[in-house]
Amino acid sequence: MIGRYFDGGRRREGFELFSKMLVLGVKPNEFTFAGVLNASSDQAAEDIGKQVHGYMTRIGFDPLSFATSALVHMYSKCGNIESAKIVFKQMPKPDLVSWTAMISGYAQNGRPAEALNYFDLLLKMGVKPDHVTFVGVLSACAHAGLVDRGLEYFHSINEKHGLTHTADHYACVVDLLSRSGRLEEAGKMIESMPMKPDRFLWASLLGGCRIHGNLHLAERAAEALFQIEPENAATYVTLANIYASAGMWKEVEKLRKTMDDxxxxxxxxxxxxxxxxxxxxxxxxxxxxxxxxxxxxFLEKISIKMKEEGYIPKTDFVLHDVEEEQKEQNLSYHSEKLAIAFGIIATPPGKLIKVFKNLRTCGDCHTAIKFISKIARREIIVRDSNRFHRFKDGSCSCGDFW
Structure with a gap:
């Protein structure tokens, strides 16, 4: 029943039933623990995951069980990579799921060197990686801009490890090349793929075009995405932003009309x-x-201090063709800034702020949060749709490459 609730998206009822189970004195087994921990991972509900961890510790649990792997996975998905590391080190013989969780966790938390170090350790321990492991490895390279090393890992998948490339591997490499500005190479890789390109590949290319202002390839990628998923607003918005950055307001209006139609x-x-x-x-x-x-x-006051420190609003991230002052005001009330502001005024000084966002953090918000972390003297973690950003003393763990 607990599993069915989680599978059906009814998180609260699933957790409530798990709590009732404990109250009634029914002892959970590793399947129950793993199910609740995986649900906590999906919902980034670290507090609940910690409670489950505490209960597992009190009753005693097998460090070799897959529930322990789920615990490592939960902490890494919630951005608490240090706790994931502690649990991992307590495992006498970590399984592939745990190794992969650590690699992916470090990659998502902006620590690619540690991610790749864990991959080297995995190989030294004689554990055979699978295609999911390589997604974590390639993601680490993509987040750090390690193009040549990423390509080396990509080619080793079949040449050294005897695995078949998957669409996810190609998506990671296309993302890696696109982020680094090697857009033509990314386009050629898409053309040479043995399988039909999916939306993730084209979206990665479009995202790279947004960063580097390649209008020609952006239109090509957007057209492919319109064919695959014409209902996805993200494609229209990204292309419209590219047009807006180029001052092509007539094209922006055409896209808006197409969306309406x-x-x-x-x-x-x-x-x-x-x-x-x-x-x-x-x-x-x-x-x-x-x-x-x-x-x-709070936002008005800190905005003044931010500008005194050198913050300049990046108004090119505002789509509308309006006055600069209005654009700055629009940027001030992006959802992550509101959430962070509330977190700061609602919690004691010095407490870690952790915010989650459904979309990718825009460039202006990323810059602004760096200033906020320094001025407010708070460590701020933002998990967007792509990765974790850990802001501290005016800098971000991603090194401004994401």
């Missing part, structure tokens, strides 16, 4: 933060929160 609705950016076991969710420009006035006052 096709009934495509943009997925609003939303961010959430958990404070005192209560989840607070924010949308862009949100003024529905009970402490909205305080949140806006």
């Amino acid at each position: 096709r009934g495509v609705v943009k997925n609003p950016g939303s961010s959430w933060i958990e404070v005192d076991r209560e989840v607070h969710k924010f949308l862009v420009g949100d003024d529905s929160h009970l402490r909205t006035k305080e949140i806006h006052e």
Whole structure:
């Protein structure tokens, strides 16, 4: 029943039933623990995962069980890579799932050197990697811009390890090349693939075009995505942003009209933060929160300090053709900034702020949060749709490459 609740997206009922099970004195087994921990991973519910970990410790559990692997996976997915490392080191013989969780966890948390070090250790221990392991390895290279090393790993998948390349491997390499500005190579790789390119590959290429301003390839990638998933608003928005950056407002208007004609609705950016076991969710420009006035006052005050420190709003991330002052105001109320502001005013000084976002963090927010972390003297973690960003003392763990 617990598993069915989680599979059906009914997280609260699943956790409540698990709690009831404990109250009634029914002892969970490794299947139960693994199911709840995996649900905690999917929902980034670290507090619940920690409670499960505590219960597992109290009753005693087999360090060789797959529930332990689920525990490593949960911590790494929630951005607590240090706790994942502690559990991992307590395992007498880590399985491939645990090794892969550590590699992927370090990659997502902006620590590619550690991710690749764990991969080397895996090989030395005689553990045979699978295609999921290599997705973590290639992601680490992509997040760090290690193009040549990433290509070396990619070719070793079949040449050295006897595995077949999957679409996920190609997607990682296309992402790696695109982020690094080697867009023509990325396009050629897509053309040479033995399988039909999926939306992830074209989306990676389009994202690279957004970073490096390649309009020709952007239109090609967008057209392919329109064919695959015409209802996905992200493609239209990304292409419109590229057009807007180039000052091509007529093309922006055409895209907007196409979206209206096709009934495509943009997925609003939303961010959430958990404070005192209560989840607070924010949308862009949100003024529905009970402490909205305080949140806006905080943002206004810190904005002045940020500009004194050298912050310049990146208004090219605002799509609308409006005055610069209005663009700056629009940027000020992006959902992650609202969530971070609430986290700072609602928690004691010095407490870690952890925010989650459904979309990729925009360049302006990324820059702004670096300034906020320094001025407010807070360590801030933001998990967007792509990875974890750990901001501290004015810098980010991603090294501004994401």
